Amino acid sequence: MGTFFQADRLVMQFGGLTAVNEFSMTLQPGELVGLIGPNGAGKTTVFNMITGAYTPTSGDVLWQEEKITRLPVQLITARGIARTFQNIRLFNDLTVLENVMVSMHHKIRSRFWEAMLGFSRYREERRRMYEESMDYLQEMGLAHLAEEKASSLAYGQQRRLEIARALATRPRLLLLDEPAAGMNPLETMELAEMVRGLRQKYGLTIFLIEHDMKFVMGLCERIKVLDYGITIAEGTPAEIQKNPDVIKAYLGEQKNA
Amino acid sequence: MDRQKRNLLLNGVGLILLGGVLFLFSRYGSDYHIRILNNMAIFITLAVSYNLINGICGILHLGPNAFVAIGAYTAALLTMSPMEKQLNFIIQPLIWPFSAVQAPFLLSLLAGGVMATVFAFLISFPVFRVRGDYLAIVTLGFGEVIRVLCNALQGVTNGPLGLKGLSPFTNLWWSWGVAVVTVLLITRLINSSYGLAMKAIRDDETAARAMGVDPFRHLLLAFLISAFFSGVAGGLLAHLITTISPSLFTFFLTFNLLIMIVVGGLGSTTGAVLGAMLFAWGGEALRIVESPMNLGLFTIPGIPGMRMVIFSVILMVVIIFVRRGIMGQKELSWGWIFDRNPR
Structure with missing residues (x-):
């Protein structure tokens, strides 16, 4: 079987600024994967490149054996990749x-x-x-x-x-951009249940961005961490929680003076 | 009786009533009344099709005068007999094949619509590359281009002299028939999922694309349909006033249409119809302000153009105080009148 979904070394530059650098990942059918990182790490930019809203400076997006990197947004949606927006639209x-x-x-x-x-x-x-x-x-x-x-x-x-x-x-792949933003803990819990149910019912693959750590850690099977556009860690929730680079990205370096 | 059957029945009754009123007017009404009613119907056709672009698609299109002009000239050139054309084109003869053809009224109207559609298609590619103010300026430009071409292409349009002595084919049945067909078809389109897609583009184009809607295809569709009906209305207008010249199709015409749909409520077909009716009626009723007025002690001389001042004031008042117009985006429908939970 070929690749279901693959992002191959995606780079996005805005002028001199590299928002995302060499972002690669694959998704297997039915997976539930999270993308986390501090503000401005380039998470939404990754979504925008996958859905065609941005054309990557270099790199490719492969979807069921097809290169969809330069397709217009609506055609990518028609091929089975749907998204929600961080700022509700x-x-x-x-x-x-x-x-x-x-x-x-x-x-x-x-x-x-x-x-x-x-x-x-x-x-x-x-x-x-x-x-x-x-x-x-x-x-x-x-x-x-x-x-x-x-x-x-x-x-x-x-x-x-x-x-x-x-x-x-x-869709067959659903991209959720901070679905729990602004929700209270109870609503967030309900949402997590809903997301699980949807994956089951519609056989979806879900890739989501979220800041609520409890939500991400409880829900996702695999997590990727971005910081300044660079992938700094990837693994199961347990691995991510222990990863020193991730802790450094979120909390800053410990200074032993 | 379910809603669908009831609505169909009520629509039928409404049409018969309209037919009755028109019959009475065509039989007993004065020329003055008939002219107002004809104007009303043509304005309704124009406003409803203009609203499809500006109200439903949310595109600030400022060139409908071009569509009307093309429709008017095409239809007029087709209904005139070769003899009449020779009499009209005194400075420069009409070029072949226009000089030889002649067609019945219905065919001429349709040809006017088709020509306007073809023109709309040609300009759609540059027009829909941009949005917002830029699109407004591009369409405004195309509107002006057509007017200037009407002046300059003497071999086709007879230049500033215009076309005179057209047969007055447009009567109440033609004008209102076209208006009814336009309103029905465009309402249907708006209520269909194509209309939904257009409204989605209006509300948030980025989100619409992400939901699989192709903006260009849908905007083009609205643009072409709007152009077609505007062109047909142009043909009707030409054969109502029987004399057309480029000065009839200036930006002023667009401005009037804009007043109608904004006052009626941008995005509401009912609003466009109401706006058009008010404008047609108001345009005549306000003629008083342009004629000399005797106020007992002194007489105010008539000021030509005063009506437009009043219309502009009304437009400003609407924009400042009731920004959504008479209807907002709401529609007056049978469901709205009779059902507790309209859908």
């Missing part, structure tokens, strides 16, 4: 349900004129979109809010809607 003027339905639009077979003239093929597809979207909302515990405007949701609900929306693109 919902479609605020749309309802919760519509937010999820947008994600299913890229799979639509009906042409625009079939939609305009209300052909039965379109109506059938529309009905399926509606039902499936409601399923995803149910999954994330948002079904009762389906007709609300996305902007009127509470913070934690907005985060969950981001996940529901990403799920609706039917």
